[in-house]
C-alpha cells in the first residue's frame with residue numbers, strides 16, 4: 003500500500019482521472035495498431051534507429067507539435083478559469099500546476115524542439131553536407147530530449163506535477179513548500195533533455211565549421227545557418243549553467259543539501275541568478291533561429307537579395323554576447339540595489355539596437371521588392387509589427403525603476419508572449435510551411451494555411467493586448483481568480499476568446515497537414531518556391547545521401563546564381579558515398595535515462611543504479627563497436643538519381 | 651577511408667579531426683560547468699551557518715599529495731601521447747597505465763579526504779559552504795573516476811587493435827580530457843584550498 007501511495011497524485015481531480023484513462027487507451031491503441039499493421043519492424047528500422055538528420059528533424063518536429071498541443075490544452079484551461087471573475091473551474095493548486103507545466107512544455111519541449119527540428123533538417127542541406135558531424139550523437143540528442151519530455155508529461159498522472167512556476171524559484175520549489183515529487187520531475191526532465199540539447203550544440207558547431215561545401219566561406223553562408231551557428235554557441239555556453247543549477251536543486255530536494263535553503267547559510271537568490279544566467283540566453287537561443295528563418299523567407303518572396311548581410315551577421319553576434327549580460331532584469335525588484343539595477347537596465351536596452359537593425363534590414367529587403375503573399379511570407383509580415391510591440395514593451399520593462407510598477411503583472415505576460423509567439427511560433431510555422439515540400443515532397447494547401455494564419459495572428463493580438471491594460475490596472479500574474487470589483491473580467495474574457503482563436507488556428511494547421519497529405523499534388527519539382535539556397539538544389543523529398551554530387555559554391559546565393567547566372571553547382575561525375583549505419587544504441591540508452599530519471603524522482607535507488615549500469619553498458623558497447631558504415635556505389639547513385647528525376 | 655599520411659595518426663582521418671574539434675567544444679562546455687561551480691562556491695564560501703569554515707577543516711598534506719599526483723599524471727600522459735606519435739605502442743600503453751594508476755591514487759587520497767570531512771562534522775548537509783565545497787570537489791572527483799574507466803577501455807582497445815587512426819584519436823582525446831582535469835584541479839588548489847587556508 004505504501005508503495006502505491008508514493009505514486010498517487012497528491013491532488014487528484016476528474017481531469018486527472020480522465021487523462022489517465024486517455025493515456026492508457028491511447029497507449030493500447032498505438033500498441034494494437036502497430037501490431038495489427040505489422041509496423042513494429044518498420045518503426046524500429048526506419049525511425050527508432052535512424053541516424054539520418056532529416057528523419058531526426060522530422061521526429062523533433064512531430065514531438066514539438068505534440069507538445070504544442072499539450073501546452074495549448076493548458077492554455078485553454080488557464081484562460082477558461084480566468085475568463086470570468088470568481089470562477090471555480092480549477093482550484094489554486096491545479097492552476098499553479100498548469101501554468102508551470104505550460105511554461106516548461108512550451109519553452110523547453112515545444113519551442114526548443116521546433117528550432118532544433120528545423121536546424122536538423124535544414125542546416126546540413128543548406129551548407130551542402132551529407133549529414134551532421136556526429137550522426138549517432140544526433141540521434142542520442144533527440145532521444146534524450148524525447149525521454150525528458152515524456153518524463154515531465156507523466157508527472158500529471160503519476161505523483162503530481164511541478165507547481166512553482168517554470169522558473170522554479172526557491173524556497174517555493176523547496177521541499178517545505180513543494181511537497182509532492184512535482185519539482186523532482188522538473189529538475190530531472192530538464193536535466194535529461196538539456197543534456198541532449200548540449201550535445202546538439204556541439205554537433206552543429208562542428209558541422210557548420212567543418213562540413214560546408216567547397217567554396218562556401220563563412221561569409222557566404224546562408225543566414226539560417228549563421229543563426230544556427232551562433233545559437234549553438236550560446237547553447238554550449240548557457241546549458242552547463244542550467245545543468246549545475248538543476249543538480250544543486252535536485253540535491254537540495256533529495257539529499258538535504260543547503261544551496262538554496264534559507265537556513266544553514268543557503269541562498270535562494272543564487273538559484274534566481276543561475277536560472278536566469280541560463281534563462282535569458284535561452285530566449286535568444288529561441289529567437290535567433292527564428293530571425294534566420296525570416297532572413298531566408300523574406301528575400302525568397304520579395305525576389306531580392308537580403309539587405310545588409312554583414313550587419314545581419316554582426317548584429318547576431320552582438321546579440322549573443324549581450325544576451326549573457328542582462329539576466330538581472332528578471333529580478334530588479336528582488337533587492338540588489340540601484341547601481342546593479344542600472345547597469346543591467348542599460349545592457350537590456352542595448353539589445354534593442356541590434357534587434358532594430360535586423361528589423362530595418364528586413365524592411366529594406368522588402369522595399370522595392372516584388373512581394374508574394376505566400377503563407378510563409380504572411381507569417382514573416384505578421385511577425386514584424388507584433389514583435390515590435392512586444393519588443394517595445396520589453397524596453398519599458400527594462401527600465402528598472404518602472405519595472406517596480408509592472409513587475410509580475412499581466413503586462414509582463416503580454417510582453418513575453420508578444421515576442422515569443424511571433425518570434426518563435428510564427429517563425430516555426432513559416433519554416434514548417436516553407437520547407438514542408440523538402441521534407442515530404444508536396445506542398446501544404448495555401449488556402450487553409452492562410453485561414454490558419456489569420457486565426458493565429460488575430461488570436462495572438464486578441465489574447466495578449468488586453469493583458470497590457472489589465473496588467474497596468476494591477477492584475478497580478480499567476481493569480482487563479484479575482485473578484486468582480488477589480489473590473490478585470492472584460493479583459494480576461496477577451497483573452498479567452500483570443501485563445502480560442504489561436505486554438506482554431508492550430509487545429510486548422512493539423513487539418514491542413516491531413517488534407518494536403520491526401521490531396522496535394524506530388525508533381526511539384528525540386529524548387530517550388532523559386533528559392534535561393536542550396537537545399538533547393540536537391541530533390542523533393544531529399545534522398546538519404548542529400549546531394550549526389552557535392553555542390554561547389556562561389557557566391558552567397560549559390561543556387562539562385564546557378565539558376566539565373568549559369569553558375570555551375572555540380573561538377574564531375576558520381577562518386578561512391580559513405581553513409582553511417584543505423585543504430586539502436588541511442589534509443590536504448592535514452593530509455594535507460596528515462597528509467598534513471600523516474601527512479602530519481604521517487605528516490606528508488608535500486609532502479610537508479612540498475613539504469614545507470616545500463617547507461618554505462620551502452621557507452622562501453624559504443625566504445626568497442628567497430629562500425630564502418632556502408633557505401634552507396636556510383637552506379638547505384640546514378641540509378642537512383644535517374645529515377646528521382648524521372649519521377650518528376 | 652581517406653588517411654592523410656602527412657598528419658599525426660590521430661588527425662589522419664576526416665572523422666578524427668571532427669572528433670577532436672568536437673571535443674574542444676565539449677571542453678568549452680565543461681569550462682562553463684566548472685566556472686558555474688566556482689562562482690557558486692565564491693558566493694557561498696562564507697555562508698557556513700553553524701558548520702565549520704574552510705580554514706578549520708582543510709588539511710594541507712593530503713591536498714599536496716593530490717596535487718603532486720595529478721600534476722605528474724598530466725606529465726606522464728603527455729609522454730604517452732608523445733610515444734604514440736612516434737609509434738611506440740608499448741611505451742604509450744605503459745605511460746597511459748601509469749597515468750591511470752596515478753589517477754587512482756589521487757582518487758584514493760580524495761576519498762580519504764572526504765571521510766575526514768564527514769568525520770570532523772563537515773558533511774554534505776551541514777551548511778551551504780560544505781554543500782558547495784563537497785559538490786565542487788565531488789564533481790571533479792567524478793570526472794576523474796569517469797576518466798579512469800574511460801582510460802581502461804581505451805587501453806584495452808589499443809592492446810587489441812594496435813595504434814590505428816581510431817585508437818590514436820581516442821587516446822589523444824582522452825589526453826585532452828585528462829589535462830583539462832588537471833587545469834581544473836589547479837584552480838581548486840589555488841582558490842579553494844590555498845585561499846581557504848589563508
Ligand code: HEM
Pocket residue numbers: 077080081101102104105106108109113166167168169415419422423427465478479480481497500501504
Ligand atoms: C505558443 C507559445 C507559447 C509559449 C512559448 C508560452 C510560454 C509561456 C511561459 C514561459 C509562461 C510562464 C509560466 C509561468 O509564469 O510560470 C507562460 C504563462 C502563461 N501563458 Fe503562455 N505561452 C505560449 C502560448 C500561450 C498562449 C497561446 C496563451 C493564451 C492565449 C498563453 C497564456 C499564458 C498564461 C495565461 C500564462 C500564465 C501567466 C501566469 O499567471 O503566470 N500562452 N506562457
Ligand SMILES: [Cu+2]
Pocket residue numbers: 281282285328329331332
Ligand atoms: Cu531576460
